[in-house]
Amino acid sequence: MTTTDATALPPATDTATLAAAVRLALRRMAKSVTVITCLHEGRRYAMAATAVDALSMDPPSMILSVNRSASLHAPLAAGADFCINVLGHSHEAVSRACGGGMSGEDRFGVGDWIAGPSGVPILADAQASFVCHNDVSLSYGTHGIFVGRLVDVRSFGDVDPLVYLDGRYTRIAD
Numbered sequence: 001m002t003t004t005d006a007t008a009l010p011p012a013t014d015t016a017t018l019a020a021a022v023r024l025a026l027r028r029m030a031k032s033v034t035v036i037t038c039l040h041e042g043r044r045y046a047m048a049a050t051a052v053d054a055l056s057m058d059p060p061s062m063i064l065s066v067n068r069s070a071s072l073h074a075p076l077a078a079g080a081d082f083c084i085n086v087l088g089h090s091h092e093a094v095s096r097a098c099g100g101g102m103s104g105e106d107r108f109g110v111g112d113w114i115a116g117p118s119g120v121p122i123l124a125d126a127q128a129s130f131v132c133h134n135d136v137s138l139s140y141g142t143h144g145i146f147v148g149r150l151v152d153v154r155s156f157g158d159v160d161p162l163v164y165l166d167g168r169y170t171r172i173a174d
Helices: 015-026 073-077 089-101 104-109
Strands: 034-040 043-049 052-057 060-067 082-086 113-115 121-123 128-140 143-155 163-165 168-170
Touching: 034 073, 034 089, 034 121, 043 060, 043 089, 043 104, 060 073, 060 082, 060 128, 073 128, 073 143, 082 121, 082 143, 089 104, 121 128
Parallel strands: none
Antiparallel strands: 034 043, 034 082, 052 060, 060 143, 082 128, 113 121, 128 143, 163 168
């Protein structure tokens, strides 16, 4: 594919150049903002993420990717079940808290959290919540990849997701 965009990078010739090109290109992928949560050894964990997607309808499952340096990675790698909470446009503060603005249990001080199956934290008014049994995990590069078999799904309110695009929060226009 050829491009005439004056801001296009030259073809990558090394890993660092390719990584920079990937980061620039990924800024163009609008993604729903989610908060992944789990309960492990009596402690709640939460992390804002966009590397989440549906995987299969048979069996119904979701897939997510978590950097190994994230505090959420160790409990997921240990097999903790998890919830993918799809944030609404009104949840920007929840995303900021779980995206590094706060840490540990303090992240649950923003938003209305309830305990779901097996105690997994669920954002009560999330656009959607996908509660998953941690079914498969693998490591690839800097990340862990986790497949969750769905055990519970909830939807709430009008469809108005919080979207992340080009390094900022936005919403879908009608």
